Amino acid sequence: MTTLPGLLTASDYNVEAIRKDFPLLDRVVHDGKKIVYLDNAATSQKPRQVLDALTEYYEQHNANVHRGVHVLAEEATALYEGARDKVAAFINAPSRDEVIFTKNASESLNLVANMLGWADEPYRVDRETEIVITEMEHHSNIVPWQLLSQRTGAKLKWFGITDDGRLDLSNIEEIITEKTKIVSFTLVSNIMGTINPVEAIIRRAQQVGALVCIDASQAAPHMVLDVQALQADFVAFTGHKMVGPTGIGVLWGRQELLEDLPPFLGGGEMIETVSMHSSTYAPAPHKFEAGTPPIAQAVGLGAAVDYLSAIGMDKIEAHEHAITAYAMKRLGEIPDLRFIGPDTAENRAATISFTLGDIHPHDVGQVLDEQGIAVRVGHHCARPVCLRYGIPATTRASFYLYSTPGEVDALVDGLEHVRNFFG
Template identity: 70%
Template sequence: MTTTVAPLDVETIRKDFPILSRTVHGDRPLVYLDNAATSQKPRQVLDAIVRYYETSNANVHRGVHSLAEEATALYEGARDKVAAFVNAPSRDEVVFTKNSSEAMNLVARVLGEAGPGYRVGAGDEIVITEMEHHSNIVPWHQLAERTGATLKWFRITDEGRLDLSDLDSVITERTKIVSMVHVSNLLGTINPVERVIARAREVGALVLLDASQSVPHMPVDVAALGADFVAFTGHKMLGPTGIGVLWGRLPLLQELPPFLGGGEMIAAVTMERSTYAEPPHKFEAGTPPIAEAVGLGAAVDYLTAVGMPAIAAHEHGLTEYVLEALSSVEGVRIVGPPTAQDRVAEVSFTFGDIHPHDVGQLLDAQGVAVRVGHHCARPAVLRYGIPATTRASFYLYNTRAEVDALVAGLAQVRKVFG
């Protein structure tokens, strides 16, 4: 049975985002199409952060005065909200980090220092994909260099899909960890992670998913996914910068060693030795990002109230519209899947022989904000034999009229370059 999702009231939603009403370059209305890099923030998130600083600012957990208790309740309340948002079986499985990059670095670091059951060492294999963000490549390079492990990867098809034809030979009995992106930040591809996870389970390998581009845009249920770790970041899902999330299965978090040492992550310290707190605090050394957690909690409230199925449906419609619109522009080459099936509203493209930096600057002069470059996914860009792309990425507050503005902007770019 098909469930009908009510369409978003985008014009009402847009009123919650003060920045969307501003102009640039004098009188040009802002058309913000850089959401894969960072999202804008609704008034509800901004107000929650200001309210925390104005009324409850204090350090958390150890104080017994009123402000400390209020701050602790807000911080831990944000953890509860995030846990519910991704259907974590336990709130103690939600570790706050500064971003998804730190979350993935955390896993890579502690796996190199873990006990015999989980430690990655010489002779072991690490598996990633060719479409990863650098945050999910560099830490594994570093782990392999430290330990003597071997790095392997799945390649990308011409259409921008993950090539799993060699699934059984890439993930083998030697594989210790598979770390892969749920949704590509360059290609917009939604990967068939269930197939990869099933194969990893057959050989006893752990799985980490980079969900930085999926959690903000679609319902994500970490319990149903079946991965061992899931990383995502606050600033791409209407929250502030400076806070991310690592979800991990509780038995794993209990078994693995801490990432950083310092205050808060300890059970007891003597001059001879230290013992460590239980998760999640074992992985949250020092004063945490309290105001940022409060803002992330408010962002989760906002997304929950709007409804993730409705957001996903709205963006799917935008994906269909922008793919069709760009395909009609002479000289545009879409880098990634050509249809909206198993794809999100992030579209990278080239425009004839015009360098993406020139495209981006001329679009900006018309008020259209896009991202240009290799998008911290250089191996994938090199796979397609190009130096960079222009990327337009959309969110719940974007409209078809803004797609039209992008297309009109490209027409102006063509006029300049002839």
Template identity: 70%
Template structure:
């Protein structure tokens, strides 16, 4: 495959994903529409994991034997690939974590212990949004509890967009950090993070962007984005579980204290005191997720070879088709933007009179995998006055035929509960 903006050859892509050819419940072809929770893995990623364990398995940075040097080269090579993928100005700005949750927790923890320029303390304000995943809410609640800071937030409009009419009153001179999602995992909304970042810059606040749901689907350029931190998780972008990335501006990373203490993150240890390594190693204590990083590097190679612009275009077309088909289903309400404009292919919905858990169960019996519940975004679900939603989320290997299967499956749901 080569980088292109031409239509994706989805049938050829699907052949790279072994799981997509399996049957479930005996004889039902798998229709996998739970990509916002985790994506499937191509053979290239699976082979990279197996190859690492079969041929190169060793700890990194600490040995001079052949396997250690090979493992280190693979691990640091994955860092190089990730840096290129997100257009990081320096590879040393790419910190491996186990997921986005850990990346955000890292920032929230060290800001409570930072020097006076960046420390969050009593009287300071932390700004988030009502559409955040719990991973971008709970760490800030904990930071506020530890430090005496206050958490404030932007609301969501009825259309599923951020309400930025209060921009200047929510982000003020008291704001120390703004942390918001690039793309909502519940609503699919692509947020105007540039507007928020511009206001944060006016008051001297830091900005963290949760790119968990954007990095798999859209070209991501951290240099152009203008944030101070960007968090990414590997398992939603074809990579293994247990690996994520925190990108941060290098001067800022140099100033901040480490997150965890242990091996590898030190410069010098005596019985009296410890000094710390430069980033990124300052933030990577202990044996890192080596195999997972290798797998993530392979995933980045795969996405790059397909082309992120081509993936975004495919998913935009698929989103428009999903919303058009959903308009044909009586009693179905899309929760969030009802057009394909400024949104990705994650569509939450409700069916009148039918609980989402029942929807998910009947769809599963037909081989269709969707997500039901509050999707770790309970405040956003509560905002729309519902207990839960059904979410169908799509990726580069999904097809119009699978959208048609979903709509047919919903007809079956209605017949069972109608």
């Protein structure tokens, strides 16, 4: 069994015990091969504790929330709002009312963009203002801002990427100016694993009075996420990447902003009063949760938060850092393998993208799949990164709390097979 220098001892972090909680990791595919799941940046697997919470909700408590007075409605409401309490504690939110449930991080980011497009001063984005993003973003943090720019006439600007996969902040004072209304950027790159320098960007944004929105979709599953320490104005993430169910996302926002900004969607639950002439809105968070919310999914996310918290996000982060360092070392030994992004484990998360000679990533992924190894291939909804490095796509291996050194070894052996297969 491969061991990792500096990896936590079994008494502190028992990865084999953790793996037993995830039924899918026992799945056998392709002629009896046990699956090696290395596509965690796309979605994580779910532990029995989360699956059981979903089943129990549907079997014992299923009802709509907030308005019913019967026992099931009251139980469902308590579970749904209890999940909000858990998420608030998980991210160290000052108030539970700052936690908005959405269907995913994409909706959370669209919510922010639309609020600012419809807002009154001093928050309104218009043709006299600027929006700042980065070349490193997932499409979910590019397209909403492009749409807002097109709709309002605001100028869209962005930070570039250095050759070694870091944000180029050399011109930060030219990019973030007195005209900047919002700076929206990823905490961790979904394609390269780069951990971005939050403090420098937020400090400059605050100097010019700009709001800051952070896409934490690739951070919340892997590290301690403290919204108060970040000092951002909005933070978005999604449940399915952090051992929770699909169909649930989170937007955290500073309470005073949520009180002042207009709602994104209209409908039931988000109202205070309605007449045929006008409506008034409920306080946050309900102002931003129109219609029947993702109740079961929120309950599942609450169970996921319980699961991750019981292990400890600091321990998960340490485990993944050791796995990533080991993977960088092993992959770096393969001839013709080129890392796309940082080539060391410093200031990077557990996601590694690479190319392998002139073999197309889709061919790499298909041959690996035949060996039971699940990786991601393509541009990973981050096509500007691929354009930046002059490549059509990458192969991406991404690790999580249940990943093992043996799975890294399997990936390396699989890539050697790919090289031999294509000669």
